[in-house]
Each structure stands twice: as structure tokens, then as C-alpha cells.
Amino acid sequence: MLLAAVAAASAEVAATRSRRAKVERIAAALTAATPAEAVVVAAYLAGELTQRRTGVGWASLRELPPPAQAPTLDVLEADRAWSAIAEVAGAGAQGERRRLLEALFARATEPEQRLLRGLALGELRQGALDALVVEGLARATDAPLAEVRRAVMLRGATPPVAEALLAEGSAALARFRLEVGRPVHPMLASTAADVAEALGKAGPAAVEEKLDGIRVQVHRRGDDIAVFTRTLDDVTSRLPEVVEAVRTLPADELVLDGEALALGADGRPRPFQETAARTGSRVDVPTARARAPLSAAFFDVLHVDGEDLLTASTAERHDRLAALAPEAMRVRRVVVTGPEDEHAAAAFSASALARGHEGVVVKALDAPYEAGRRGAAWLKVKPVHTLDLVVLAAEWGSGRRRGWLSNLHLGARGLDGGFVMLGKTFKGLTDAMLQWQTTALLELAVEQAGWGVVVRPELVVEIAFDGVQASTRYPAGMALRFARVIRHRPDKTAAEADTVDAVRAVFDRARATGESSG
DNA sequence: TTCCGACAGTGGGGTCGCAAT
């Protein structure tokens, strides 16, 4: 199969807004592939290379050779070329990688170059990712969608399922089971404004502490223990404390889901940045460990000694977890079965915050573990801060935001009458707001640049954020975490905006109470 | 007919390790 066929399919997927039409086109491409080719085609139409990392990003793709006139690249050939690029390492690697990259792109036609570039950057922007490939795969092979989804969830990836389905048909699906040692995509939570709203959606539920660390999925088979992140990266060697903790548990085969985070000597959580630094440190783990020891707190169990628990209810899975792991290794929780318990849930949430944690996650007691899906069964609730800040500059948007000023540079009022930048945001803006602010900011522009405009600091925006974190990038030494626009405030003047001191107060309060971010 | 769940897109700050300067 030629890469050109995949490039054409991708272009047609991008050309329609109808999801059903996208799925049909993906199905057609998969049908035309051999099982071996389907591995690559399924990845590419989901916008991913088969290689986890290639060392190729924006900078490497700025200048490329002119496209080939006629398509000659085979799909499997292109995949092998990326493998060769990914494997380059050591001194002189950049030059060698460059040479291989140029050789690949020189053989690609214009549509093929566009595909390869989008794949390398993870920005194919065709309006379809893995979820639609899974639908297309079910369509192409006449397999029940729910069963294909189940196989993908248990395998932790779509391409191997595509290969098996094309080679053997639906009968292959039964082979895909949870395997201890191979990670599944973790179940994700959506957001609720407050505990009452979350309980209203979830029904009878467990309310769990939300820890501000990194998600860990731990697999144990005897003495063999592996730790995976949310994106299924293997971080076993970086988190020895987690391995040691799980080794103490009384089960031979185990799959656990939880959170790892750095705690201070007082048992309170350290800022997220310290946990992230620990998880990122690979070279000298013992030193990093001595500086910021990690703890693991688990909230779910997916497998125990030969028994899969994915379809068991949240209530049952927790019972199994509680029988295995001591309280100190589990996240705190309360169970709420009716409206009369709402007060207890709110009190629990307040105590979680007082202990320095991020908030709570409300989990429906009757829900199974839906790997890889962001369903309504888990709802996170976090407190939100708001401030009135001033727009200092704005960047031109890309994609569907092309032509609109999108990303706002935010400043707080300084002591000297100037403004101090605290971060940027593009979030929370409706199309109408984008349109309005583009006009408004162009009128305030004092400098036009390729990236956007610098403006007179006059437009006030109400900004929501989760907390204030230490920053080396911004002049006040602080940056907003997860800032988003609530609304424009043209009714306010910049002199009425919040001050840097107000922001610092949030920052200092968080550090004093040990709160993770705010 | 209306509602809402699932998806994709649009980017944010911080951190590490590596290769080049």
C-alpha cells in the first residue's frame, strides 16, 4: 500500500465535518490494507507515528526538501524510515537525523509531506483521532464496536487490534484480555462545578481526595513490578518507592491505579513541580529520591491473582482494594448514598483542601472501570480563584482560530503603575468573544508583530485559575496555573484591576497551608 | 424535537535530558 493512499484518506477525512463520513473513509483505508500495513494505517489515521518518540519536532521541520512529483513511498517503508530516524543517538545525532529526515521527505509528494509533518508534530488536524479509527475498524471488519473498543482498551493500543482483526476477523477479539505487565489506558474524570452538582450526576458515590501528583498504574507479577504513567510510559526505574510499596502487598498478581506525589516531612503534599521533577529525573534517582521522597496512594484495583475486575462496580473494586492495601496506601474517601449525606460530602471536601490537596473526585458506586474514557462516572471538583487582570498583548490564533487574536498575555497591576505579566491564556473564549476581542485589541494596538500585537494595557479580563505557582519565566516569580477567561470587563478600567500583591497573597497562602497549587 | 455524551481542537506552565554552541 502506498503512503499516498493514506495521505489521500487523511485529506478526505479532513474535508468532511460529518463523523460518519470520516469513519467510512477510515474504514475504506483499513479495508485496503494488509494486516501488517493496518498497524501503520491505523496509527497514521489516528494522527500518530508508530514510534513513541522520534527526536523530530517543530525546529527540525522548518525547512524541508521540495516534494517528489510522483508517489513511490510504501507505507511500511515510511514506517521503517521513521524507526531509523528515532534510533539515531549520540554525538553527531542531529546531522544524521537531519540527513535521514530529508531523504524521507524528498521521496514524499506534497500531500504525503503534509501527512508526515502532521504525524511528527502530533498535529494532523483532520478532525479524527484514535476514537474514530476504532469506529472505522469495527466498520471495516464488521465487528461489534463495543467489542472492538473493549479489545483496544485491554491491549492499550489500536494498531495491534487492527492487525488481528484484519488477519482473523472478529474471532480474534476474544484473545484480547487484560495482561498483567501491559498497561491499559486509565479511566479519566470530567469536571463538575461543585460537590452537589457532582453528586447529582453520579448518584450514590464515593467522594475521594484528589491528590496533585502523577497518575500511576502499577502491575505486579511476583517480584516483577512495573509502573506506568497516564500515557503508558514505563517509569519503573524512576519511582523505586512505588515499586517497594507494592512489593509489600499480599498478592502475587496485581494491577493497581493511583497517584504518586512528593510529601513533606509533615505529611503534607509538596508543590506539583517537585513531584514532576522527581518523575522526570532519570539519571540520578537516589539523589532525587533523597531530596523529594514520593508516596503512592491507590484508589482502584483492576486485577488480583487471575481475576479481572474491570467490569466489577466501583464499590466492589474498592472492597477488594481495601482488603489488599493498608489505609496509608489508599486515598481517603467517604461514601455518599443519598441527599442526606451531602453535608458530609461537603465537609470531607473541605477537609481534603485543609490537608493541602487539590479537591475531590466523585465516583459513581455502580460504574465499571471504563479504561481510556472520560465518562460521567468520575467527576473532579476543584476550587477556583478569580482575578481581574489586564491584557498586555495577544497572539494570532491558528487552525480554526486563524485570523482571530486568541492567546492573551495577562498582567496584574504593579506598585509603580506598570503591569507585571503572570502568564497567558486562550481558554474559555467563545467564537463571539474571540471576534469581539480581536476588534477591541486591534484598536488598542501599539505594536504589530508577526506573532500578534502589543496593546495599551487597558482591557480588563476576569480570569479563573487553579492556583499560583513558582515561575522562573515571569518577572514576579509567579505564574497562574490553568488560567482561563471568564469574561471581558470593558466596564472596568485598568486602574481597577487586581494587583501583583493580590496574586502574591494567593501564592503565599498556598505555600503556608501546604496547598499544592492554590 | 430537544438534550447531552463523546470528540477534537486550541493552546497553557514546568521539568528533565541531550546535543550543539
Added chain:
DNA sequence: ATTGCGACCCCACTATCGGAA
């Protein structure tokens, strides 16, 4: 030593399609 780059941790929110109610 410093810098630029790539990869990954954390992530919020809106628009849209199409099935559910």
C-alpha cells in the same frame, strides 16, 4: 556552562456531531 529542542507531566474549555430521550 549555557541554550535550544523534544518529550511528557499536569491541564480547561468550546464547538460540533449524532445518538438518546
